[in-house]
Structures are given as structure tokens and as C-alpha cells.
Amino acid sequence: MLIELQGVTKTYGKITALDGLSVSLSEGAIGLLGPNGAGKTTLIRSLMGLITLDAGEGKVLGLDIRKRSLDIRQRIGFVPEDECLFPGLVGVEFVAYAGELVGMRPRDAMQRAHEVLDYVGLGEARYRRVESYSTGMKQRLKIASAIVHDPQLLVLDEPTNGMDPAGRSEVLELSRDLSRSKGMSLLVSSHLLPDVESVCDHVVVLGRGRLLAQGSIQQLKAAHDQEVEVRVRGDQRAFADRLARRGIAAELVDDHLVVRLPQELGTRVLWELAVEAGEQVRALRPRRSTLEEVFLKAVAEPS
């Protein structure tokens, strides 16, 4: 098991950041979702053993977060959200220094720094002062310094924050490759649901320090039994009226209709009505929730 938490509680004065949180996560790419103040950052810091918990216990990579925080931090890589640098170093020194700080020998760290800088696409900037790097380069540099010791778990806190589309795409591509091709477990905290969806296969949704939803993205986005998405060639609204006259609820969403079929009816009725109306059905598919819907539903439920 990658992460196991049981009844973890952390308060800051009157604010409860984590409220008896219990969660078990196995290896893979996990998205950590939640509105501001949901407890994502506190959860990450708890997992790294950086804060003293008020109650509860937990393990990361099988190591107790209360007793073996240094060992945990040695085995994971962390990419912080904010722009942060070791000043006065060139790229390769930066990454090698990060490796030495987790316990690599200087020679190993330097050799490995060259490898990971090539991997993240900073090979040609390795001898440039890191202060001169662009935002995207700094983000990739942080990733390189987080994976220099080949961690079992890579924690990315808002990895695409403030990046342009090209840089964002590169970082997501890197993350996907690390997770899917290299077998590295990821924990990605992000507000950008498409980013999480493109990298992760599991999500954890937090709200007010509690677990609101958890599971594989595919599972959470499971098809709705009696709901379909229909798009006809002609006027969508007119077709919706025709469905309403038959007692079938339909809602116009973007360029298509979301149709809720009664239990006793199948999709056949849609074809019949289309023939009656002289319409062409251009698209018909079972409706699936988007991750955004899953997220909004999970966040809305406690209130």
C-alpha cells in the first residue's frame, strides 16, 4: 500500500485542517482534489512527516509518518508549488545538490543529475545559472531535482500553476511518462481537473479536511444507466419539446441534449421520435459524468 491514513486530525488554532481523515491508496497516479482550504497541503505535509498530528496515524511506503519522517522524505520526491531555487548554482549543480541532500554520494549525484536533466529536456541549459531559467524551465528543474534519487513516490503540488500551454503540456507529458512508463507513483495536487484527468488514474477529493470521494477516475465517471446524450441535425430545442410531449425529460447542454429515459423505455423511442420529426440522429451515447461533475457533486454533498 502506498499511503494509509487512519483518523488523521490536524488543527491550527480553531481551524481544523484535517478532520479524522482515513484513506488508503495503492500505487499509481493519484490526483488530490479539493477546493481551497480543503486540507490538501496539510495532507501532503502530513504524508511527508513535516507536521505533528493531533490524532491518528499513518504510513507512507510502509513507514510510520510520526516516527520515520526523514526516511519517508528520503524515499519520496517533492515538487513544491511555489517558485523556489537553490541560489548561485548552475542547473546541473542544482540537481546534484538536491541529490546529495537526500543522501546520494557527490559523484553519483552529479552523474544522475546529467541523466535527469536530459530526461526533462534541460540538457542544453545545464550549465546556465538557474536564476536565468524561464518559469517552465524552473518547473522542469524542480521535477529533475525531485526525481534525481529515483523516488518511489513523487508528490507534485500544483505542477502546472502559472505555466503557458506549451510548458504545461510538457510537464504533464513528463508526469504521465513517469507514472505509466517508469512505474513511479504520483500524488498530484491540482485545481486543474483536466491536468489531473490526463495524468492520474485515481482521485481523492477532500473537503473541509474530510474525504469526500475516492476511487478510480473511470469508476467515478461511470456511465449513467438511463441517461444518454443525443444530438440531432436540426433544432435541438424542438426535438427536446417533442421528447417532453412524450414524457421524456431532456436538457439542452452545449450542442446536444441530455435525455433521461424512463425505466421502461430504451433508446428505441429516440429513433422513433426522430423518424416522426424527420430528424437525423447525429450522435447517441450513454452519458458519463465529467471529472468536474464528480468533483462538484462531491464538494456539494456535505453542505
Added chain:
Amino acid sequence: MPILDQGYQHWNGTLAGHAGRCLVITRRGVGVQFKNRWVQWILLAALAPALVLAGFLVVWGLFEQKSSLLTPFLFLVQGLPPELRAGPRGFRSTFWTLAFDQFFQIQLFFSMILVLLVGPELISQDLRFNAMPLYFSRPVRRIDYFLGKFGVIAAYLGGVTILPTMLAYALGIGFSLDPSTLGDTWRVLLGSLVYGVIVVLSAGTLMLAISSLSRNSRHVAAVWLGLWILSNVGANVLEQTIERPWCPLVSYTGNLNRIREALLDTRSARAQVRGLFQAGERMGMDAAGSTGFGRRGRRGGLADASAHPPLSPASPRPGMVGGAVPASGAGEEPGSGYPWPWSALVLLGLGGGSVWTLSTRVRSLDQLR
């Protein structure tokens, strides 16, 4: 080169334990600071006093043995008191003490310059570039961070104070060819090492604390300069105006000097040397037999001179910073200056304040935003 061209290879090496993490920070810090050409020049310049000290101890060893190597330079010792020429071994610890004292007096200047060059960036730049999350998200504790940064200053200061002291001492022992030298001078070595450690501890923690107060290393450097130079000027001005015994306490380096004087007992050594030379002068006059002083003969010798040392006209005013300031207390000239524990208290206070500043300014990741 496009991303992922090189692929990603797993790494199977072993990671070290957590014990020596601060050394990584120190090593990197020393390397980064050594790139500064000014630091290199100052280190080179600081070698000169060390070489002079070593040279003096070597010559002293040869002088004790009446080595023929010194024959071409005999004219230099003609002016020395006969007592000293006859039995230099009896004055060994006195002259070693003064040599080390002089060495440290000069090295304190170089130490202050080195701290000025090396120290300001240590924490202020980490704060400016938000490096704390990078440190503390790795197996680095705050104490590792502090020790690592402190180690950078300690390495440079130790390199110009403690290391040359030990090397020069070893050289002096080696050239003395006399096992009793160790017994005569171990207090000098001990005092020197303790003083070196005090300088490193005090200047190191103070500079780190100042460095943690600003994200701009130039401001930090300005504060350090102010603390060093303005506190000296302030002490002298106070000394001239209000003439209280505590005035030298205002000076940071004055306090360090006072501690050194106490550790090496340089006042006694100076008094002995003064007495020795004045006794030599009297003997010269006796030999000339031209004045009434000749009938008195030699009074008391060294022990007498040290018990009642006459003040030479060149002696600095009591309480002056860095001068031969007598203080009340056993073995010291009475009626002037201030007790060395006052300086120790000032330095301890600065150290305590520095540690408190560091603990509040450099927060661990759980307290960061």
C-alpha cells in the same frame, strides 16, 4: 533536445544515513563562496600573519638552542636583555603568548572581512529565492540547515585562525627540540584554540542571524560592517566622552579582544616583557656605573618586575579597545579596565539573541505558507 529523448533510467545506488546532512550544505556553501575572487585574495592575505607566526616560533626554537643557523643574524639579538639572551627557555611561554596574541589580533581583522564576504548570502539568498521548501522537503532538519550554513563560516574562519594556530604550534614544538616546550606552552595552545572557537561561534551565529533578517545580502553586509566598525567607533567615542569602564563593551571586536587577553593572559606576558627590558636597561646603566642607580643593583629580576610592572609611556589608556588594558583580578594589573566576564556576557547575549532570531526567522516547512 526534445523531452524524453534520453529516456528515464532507474537508479539503484544506496543512500547515506541522515547524520552528515549538514556537511553537504557546508561543502556546497564553501564551494560557492570560494568562487568569489575577493574571498580568495583575503584567504591569501590571511596566510601572511600565519607564516610570520610560524616563522617566529621556528626562530625562537633555534634561538633557544643557540643554533649556528642564527649566527649571521646575531646582531639582531645584541639589543636584547642579557637575561633573555642567557636563558631564553625561561621566557618561552611569555613570548609564545605574545606571538599568538599578535597573530590573533591581526587575524581578527581578516576574520571580520571574511565573514563580511562569505556570510551575507548564506540565509538571505535562500529566503530571497524561497529555497526553504527545497531543503525541508528533503531529509534535512532545521538544525542540519543551521549547522550546514554555520559550517561555511566556520570553515573559512577556522581556516585563518584555528588551523594556522595548530600548524604553527606543531612547527614551534618541532623546532624547539625540547619536550618541556609542550609543558610550558600547552596553555597557549589551549587558550588560542578556545579563542578561535569563540570567534567562530560568535561571528558565525551573529552573521547567520543578521543574514536571516533580510532577503537582500547587501543590507546584511551593511549591518555587519556597522556592527563591526561603528561599534568600535562608538566605543572609542564613549571612552573619550563619558570615560566609564564599561565603554569598551560597546565594541564587538573589543569584547573578542578582551576575551583573548583573558584566555592567553597577555597582560601578564606584556608586563613580564616590560619588566625584563627595563631590568635590562638598569643593568646596562649599572655596568656603565655613571649614575646613582648603579648602587641599587638589579632589583628582583623577572618575578619582581611582573609583580609591580611599571607602565611604559607607550601604554594605551586604561580601558582602550584592543590595547593592553589591565583589569582588576588575580594576576592582572589593578585599578583599570573591566573584568573579562563582562565581555563574555555581552558575547553570550549576542549569541543567545542570534539563536533566537534564527529560530524565529527560519521556519520549518510546517510553518511556511
